[in-house]
Amino acid sequence: MNDRHDKRADTDAGTAERDTDLVEIARLLPAPAPWDLPHEQHLHHKEQLMQRIDHDQVASQPRPARRLLRPAFLVPVSALALGGILTAGIVVTTGDDAPATTATRQHTTSGTSSAAVLLDRISLAAGRGDALEVRDDQFVYTRSKSMGADLTSGKAVADPLRETESWVAQEPGPLLKMGITKTDGEKASNINAQLGDTEGTPAGLSRPTYNWLASLPTDPDKLLTYLYEKTPKFEDSKQERDQAVFEQIGSLVGGLMPPETAAALYQAAARIPGVSKAPDAHDAIGRKGVGISRDDKTFGTRTEWVFDKKDLNFLGSRSYLVRDTQYGKAGTLMSSDAVLATAVVDKAGRAPATAQQS
Incomplete structure (x- = not known):
């Protein structure tokens, strides 16, 4: 009897651990959905879905469920269907909360040294852009294309590429309605305040x-x-802190951004240990460029930012497996996106007459 009880306990523990891994790996995988948000936001819809996951975990597991909070943007960009689970762009972290020390920031390999040189060039190019005057009553418009892998079957299956437009309110807030988004020309959906923000979400990392x-x-x-x-x-996250911060920076770059801020973000990224150059990177629509990447050793994935070879403008990002896992073989694409245009507009729902093309 005791042997059967012990085996059952081991099985339950193994199942819970696999479920946790599924939720965490899904953070990389934007799936095409009417709520597919562009590179600028991880907002209300993912928060709703993750709250549902939390509720299901509480109902089905004897141990306390962990709440997974999404970052503000999509690093890549939407929610993923994972069986009954939908999630994406999750920043989950663990370990030392302090930033990397001077010693750990030293570039000890040729890969990280070349990444630092490239990021310095990207920073200089970004810093030469023109600063904008954006009023609180305006909206930042973004048009992008993205795809993700569906894990419902237990294997990564690429979903179709979809085009998304978004209009994000620039009021400092807090706001209950933060803008609108629509995918493939479908009816627009509201971008609402994150769950828990009963009085609205203020400007910040979340918006x-x-x-x-x-x-x-x-x-x-x-x-x-x-x-x-x-x-x-x-708590209980397996992702290292350096990777979480790298992905947080990735969630911010690519949208409409003040030049000095963009330049500083790329210089900050160069100081994160493990950042490397990816010379043959390409975005969701096949535009080839130079890339900056970092490997998530826990899940065997690589996240890349893609930049135009000539002017070093941000083109998009992608994530793929770098080792064989239960989801697929090394090289399997998990997510990809391409930023097509950005602009500042006066009214949500209207495409700009002119936009900054990526």
Whole structure:
């Protein structure tokens, strides 16, 4: 009897651990859905879905369920169907909360050294852009294309590429309605305040407006310290802190951003251990460029940011397996997106006459 009880306990523990791994790996996988958000936001719809996951975990598991909070943007960009689970862009962290020390920031391999050189060039290019005057009553418009892998079958199956437009309110807030988004020309859906923000979501990492981004430190060391302190972290997470901060930066770049802030973010990224150059990177629509990447050793995935080879403008991002896992073989694409255009507009729902093309 005791042997049967012990075996059952071992099975339950193994199942719970696999379920946790499924939820965490899904953070990389944007799935095409009417709520597919562009590179600028991880917002209300994912929060709703993750709250549902939390509720299901409480109902089905004897141990307390962990709440997974999403970052503000999509690093890549939407929710993923994982059986009965939908999730994406989750920043989950563990380990030391302090930023990397001077010693750990030393670039000890040729890969990280070349990444630092490339990020310095990208930073200089970003810093030469024109700062904008964005009023609180305006909206930031983004048009993008993205795809993700569906894990419902237990294997990564690529879903179709979809085009998304979004109009994000620039009021400092807090706001209950933060803008609208629509996919493949379908009817627009509201981007609502995150669950728990009963009085609305203010500007910040959860809703980075242009003027809030302009308020961030432009000294890369101070900015990196801020990000290590403010990037969400959770108990029982398997993801290392450096990867979480790298993905937080990735969730911010690519949208409409003040030049000085963009320059500082790329310089901050160069200081994260494990960041490498990816010379043959390409985005969701096949535009080839140079890339910056970092491997998540826990899940065997690589996240890449893709930049135009000529002007070093941000093109998009992608994530794929770098080792064989239960979801597929090394090289299996998990998510990909491409930023097509950005602009500032006066009214949500209207495409701009002109937009900054990526």
